[in-house]
Amino acid sequence: MQEFDIVLARKVLASQPFSSLLGTRVMVFGDGEAELELDIREDLQQQNGYLHGGVLAYAADNSITFAAGSVLGPAVxxxxxxxxYMRPGTGRTLLARASVVHAGRRQATVRCDLFTVADDGTQTLCAVAQGTVLPVPKPA
Structure with a gap:
């Protein structure tokens, strides 16, 4: 079995057309942790100029799955x-930082904190998520 490391995690992310469309990057991966980031662009904002909630939800979902995958394996x-959602998302970068809270053989529970990063590097917590991830059987 191939080791599921950051190189493979980046290949998995690159194979997701939607992630490629958004320009998402894996920055940290392993030992129950994952950190994804993407640039905040005008076409990802809603009508008031804030990062769209759907983009935040996507980043939470994907980082939760990657963190769980680091302990359960890549088929999850x-x-x-x-x-x-705690406050509107503004800044230059979205950072989704996820960590496994508990993992067993059948599932993992993962928490994700979502930050926006300003031009000066200041991180502002804008949302918090929690999810459950399941391993899936490999196709025959």
Whole structure:
């Protein structure tokens, strides 16, 4: 079995057309941790100029799945997640930092903090998510 490391994690992310469309990058991966980032662009904003909630939800979902995959293996799917939006997303970069809270053989529970990063590097927490990830059987 191939080791699931940051190189493979980046290949997995690059194979996702939607992630490529958004320009998402894997910055940290391994030991129950994952950090994804993407540039905040005008075409990802809603009508008031804030980062669209759907982009925040996507980043939470994907980082939760990658964090769980680092302990469960690469064949995983999100079973469900919830997100709480705390403040509008503004800045130059979105950072989704996820960590496994608990992992067993059948599932992992993962928390994700979503930050926007300003031009000066200041990180502002804008949402918090939690999800459950399940391993899936490999196709025959």
């Amino acid at each position: 799917l999100t079973a469900g997640f919830s997100i709480q």
